[in-house]
Structure formats: C-alpha cells, structure tokens
Amino acid sequence: MALPGFLNKRWLIPVFVLAGFILLSGLIFSSALFGPRLEVFTLQRGELVQTVVASGRVATPARVDIGTQITGRVAAVPVKEGQTVRAGDLLIELAAADEKAALELAQANIRQAEARLRQLQQLTQPTSEQVLVQAQANLINVEKQYQRTRELVTQGFVGKSQLDESQRALDVARSQLKSAQFQLQSSKPDGSDYQLAVAGLQQAKANLAAAQAKLEHTRITAVVDGVLIARDVERGDIVQPGKILMVLSPAGISQLVVQIDEKNLRYIRMGQPAFGVTDAYPGQKFPVQVAYINPGVDAQRGSVNVKLNVLKSPLFLTQDMTVSVEIEVARSRDALSLNVEAIRDASTLHPWVMAVVDGRAVRRPVTIGIRGDKSVEITSGLNPHDVVLPATNMTIEAGQRVRPVVTKNPQS
Known part of the structure; x- marks a missing residue:
C-alpha cells in the first residue's frame, strides 16, 4: 500500500x-x-634466514702488470684488449737490430776464446813439451862439456878463459831449461796461460748470455694464461722501463671484493657460503664463498674489505663488473618471528613492542634473534598467539583500549 x-x-x-x-x-x-580498531601483526612460526648484503666488483687475486726492461721502439703488438692468451704468447715485440748485432759479436768472441784454448791444448802444450826435452838434453851436453873443460884446465892443457866460456854456456842451458819448464807448466790446466784462456772463454760466454737476455727482452711474452684487461701501447711507441703497457688477468679463481658495513662484521666468518649477482645479469646468481676478511676497518667508510672466491664462474663474469653478494649468516628452521615494522628501538640494546592484551595496549620488552629482510626472530617477551601494533602507530599509549584487526604478515 x-x-x-x-x-x-x-x-x-x-x-x-x-x-x-x-x-x-x-x-x-x-x-x-x-577503543579504536587498529591493524596488528601476529607472530609466525617457520624458517627464517638472516643475510648480509653488500656490493663490490669482480677481481682476480693477483693481476700482472706488463712492461719492458729496456728502452726501445715497439715493432709489433699482436694482441688486443680482452684477448685470451697462453703463457709464452708474444704480447709486444721491440725493434732488435742493435741487440742482434751484439749477439753476433758475443758469439764471435766465444769462437775466438775457444780457439785460444784449443791452441793451448793442441799446439802450445805439445810444443812446450818438446822444447823442455831439448832443453834437458842440451843441459846434459853442456854439463859434460863443462866437466871436460874443467879437467883440462886442472891438467894445464887449456886456459881459464875456456872454463869461463863453458860456465856461461852451462848457465844459459840451465836458464833455457827453467824457461821451458815454466812454458810447459803455463800451458797445462793448472797453469797461468791455460787459466787465462779459460777465463777468457767464461767471460765470452757471460757476454753471450747477456746479449741473449737483452735480445729476449725485446720480446715481451705472457708469463701465465689469462685475459688482457688493459692495453696502453701501439706500434711505433718508444717505451722504457717503469711504464705499465698492459694488464693481464691470470686465469683461475676469480674473486668478488665487497665492502661490508662494520656493524655486520660479527656475522662474517671464513668459509661462509653466499651468492653473487651482477648488475648486468640480475637474474643469474652464482655461488661464492668468503675467502678473506680484512683485519682493519676503513675509518672513512665505516666498512670492512671482504673477498669471496667464485666457486663456479659464469661465462658472462668479467673483470671489474659491479656485483652484489648475499651472505647467509644465520638460519632457523622453526623461528617465532614478527614483522620488523612492529619492533621499536630495534637498533638499541632494549627493543620493545606494543602488544594488545585483553583489549589494551601493553608495552613488552623483547629479545631479538635472527633478523630477516621483513621479519625478526623473537626469542623472548612474546607468546605465539600475541598480537602487536605497528611501530609507526605512535598515538596509542600503554593501557589504552584497542580493538585489534589482524593484517597480513609478510615474512623474509
């Protein structure tokens, strides 16, 4: 109606x-x-992982700076930046005309010294032996002549002048014998002439080695397998010792060098597993392991230098790439956790939460364990069924009535 x-x-x-x-x-x-209706967080039970995240770059444990030991003009550079080389591969070649001439001269001096030594062994020594034999025979004859002349002088058949002449002949024969003996001794392996010849040969060989080394210095080769990550030399350049011409990254283990905030230093230990990821390939993680922790702290940055070995290097990983690492420092399979947004004074020694008990806000001190990205472990201070107000709600005071509304609890 x-x-x-x-x-x-x-x-x-x-x-x-x-x-x-x-x-x-x-x-x-x-x-x-x-009381007002307010959203609250509930506690969750499950696995919780704490990680430390840091950024840095890719580096090898040691890099090889390539330079020259002599001054010269670059004749050839047969390699390019980014090229993979093997140990012994030619990297830089210098003009070597002077070095080759010096090597030929040193080789000629070797041949001359060897000929001098052979001359002592094959000619001088046998000749000295024959001269000694002749000198010995001559001395015997002169001594006999001297004795006969002496007897004739005694008998009065000859004058004293002939005896003096025989004496002079005897002195000469004796001197010739000594000279022959000295000549033979000098030509033997322990004699002075022989030793001089040996020393001359050794000096010539040393000069040859020096010339060969100087010639080898005109060819700069790779000392280890690796990748050329820098090149600062071209054909025609005049180079000299002390200048870095190339940088070689040796093949083998790559490392990530990162800066860890000093507040996280207590969590880092040798051998910890972690994952690395590059800015260029953010979706491709690769395993790494903590290999070095610097004992000192960078006072200006407030950080610690940490190196991690790359356990399985991906093909795209290259020197000086920007990387991030995520180091797992703690894990709990059955943690009682609460959203990090509910924790107040979390960075102090006395963290606390504003819980809701029987419809009223209650301040509760808590003890924090593992810290995840979005949740933290509560080791004491709360029960599994408690609800907690967000830390951003600063208007509610302890004792005030509240009607809790459960919201979603994102976990790490």
Missing part, C-alpha cells in the same frame, strides 16, 4: 538524518568504550 504523500516527502529526509545520527553515535560510543 502506498504511503501518504506527506510521508514520502516531508518526513523522509529527517528520518534518514536521525538514523545517521544514531549510527554515528553508536560508533563513537563503541570507540570510546572499546
């Missing part, structure tokens, strides 16, 4: 206003009596 017209028009708006007033009053009364 239709309502009278005055009810449809005149009284409709006041009725709705009255109904809205009654509803609003109920809400205000309910809020004043039971």
Whole structure:
C-alpha cells in the first residue's frame, strides 16, 4: 500500500538524518568504550634466514702488470684488449737490430776464446813439451862439456878463459831449461796461460748470455694464461722501463671484493657460503664463498674489505663488473618471528613492542634473534598467539583500549 504523500516527502529526509545520527553515535560510543580498531601483526612460526648484503666488483687475486726492461721502439703488438692468451704468447715485440748485432759479436768472441784454448791444448802444450826435452838434453851436453873443460884446465892443457866460456854456456842451458819448464807448466790446466784462456772463454760466454737476455727482452711474452684487461701501447711507441703497457688477468679463481658495513662484521666468518649477482645479469646468481676478511676497518667508510672466491664462474663474469653478494649468516628452521615494522628501538640494546592484551595496549620488552629482510626472530617477551601494533602507530599509549584487526604478515 502506498504511503501518504506527506510521508514520502516531508518526513523522509529527517528520518534518514536521525538514523545517521544514531549510527554515528553508536560508533563513537563503541570507540570510546572499546577503543579504536587498529591493524596488528601476529607472530609466525617457520624458517627464517638472516643475510648480509653488500656490493663490490669482480677481481682476480693477483693481476700482472706488463712492461719492458729496456728502452726501445715497439715493432709489433699482436694482441688486443680482452684477448685470451697462453703463457709464452708474444704480447709486444721491440725493434732488435742493435741487440742482434751484439749477439753476433758475443758469439764471435766465444769462437775466438775457444780457439785460444784449443791452441793451448793442441799446439802450445805439445810444443812446450818438446822444447823442455831439448832443453834437458842440451843441459846434459853442456854439463859434460863443462866437466871436460874443467879437467883440462886442472891438467894445464887449456886456459881459464875456456872454463869461463863453458860456465856461461852451462848457465844459459840451465836458464833455457827453467824457461821451458815454466812454458810447459803455463800451458797445462793448472797453469797461468791455460787459466787465462779459460777465463777468457767464461767471460765470452757471460757476454753471450747477456746479449741473449737483452735480445729476449725485446720480446715481451705472457708469463701465465689469462685475459688482457688493459692495453696502453701501439706500434711505433718508444717505451722504457717503469711504464705499465698492459694488464693481464691470470686465469683461475676469480674473486668478488665487497665492502661490508662494520656493524655486520660479527656475522662474517671464513668459509661462509653466499651468492653473487651482477648488475648486468640480475637474474643469474652464482655461488661464492668468503675467502678473506680484512683485519682493519676503513675509518672513512665505516666498512670492512671482504673477498669471496667464485666457486663456479659464469661465462658472462668479467673483470671489474659491479656485483652484489648475499651472505647467509644465520638460519632457523622453526623461528617465532614478527614483522620488523612492529619492533621499536630495534637498533638499541632494549627493543620493545606494543602488544594488545585483553583489549589494551601493553608495552613488552623483547629479545631479538635472527633478523630477516621483513621479519625478526623473537626469542623472548612474546607468546605465539600475541598480537602487536605497528611501530609507526605512535598515538596509542600503554593501557589504552584497542580493538585489534589482524593484517597480513609478510615474512623474509
């Protein structure tokens, strides 16, 4: 049945206003009596992982700076930056005309010294032996002649002048014998002439070795297998010792060098497993392991230098790439955790939360264990069924009535 017209028009708006007033009053009364409706976090139980994240770059344990030991003009550079080389491969070749001439001269001096030694062995020594034999025979004859002359002088058959002449001949024969003996001794292996010849040969060989070394210095080769990561030399350049011409990254274990915030130093230990990821390939993680922790702290940065070995190097990993590492420092299979947004004064020694107990806000001190990305482990201070207000809600004070509304609890 239709309502009278005055009810449809005149009284409709006041009725709705009255109904809205009654509803609003109920809400205000309910809020004043039971407290405001606020979202809260609940505790979760499950696996929780704590990680330390840091950034750095790719580096090898040692890099090889390539340079020259002599001054010279570059004749050829047969390799390019980024090229993989083997130990012994030619990297830089210098002009070597002077060095080759010096080598030929040293080789000629070797041949001359060897000929001098052969001459002593094959000619001088045998000749000296024959001269000694002749000198010995001559001395015997002269001594016999001297004895006969002496007897004749005694018998008065010859004058004293002939005896003097025989004496002089005897002295000469004796001198010749001594000279022959000295000559023979000098030509033997322990003699002075022989030793001089040996020393001359040794000096010539040393000069040859020096010339060969200097010639070898004109060919700069790779000392180990690796990749050329820098090149600063071109054909025609005049190079000299002390300048780095190339940088070689040796093949083998690559490392990630990162800076860890000193507040996380207590979590890092040798041999810890971790994962690395490059900015260029963010979706491709690779395993790494902590290999070195610097004993000192960088005072300006407030960080510690840490190196991690790459256990399985991906093909795209190259020198000086920017990388990030995620080091797992703690893991709990059955942790009682709470959203990190509920923790107040988390960085101090006395963290606490504002829990809701029997409809009222209650301040609770808590003990924190493992810290995940979005949740932290609560080791004491709360029960599994407690609910906690967000730390961002600063208007609620302890003892105030609250009506909790459970919200989603994101976990790490």
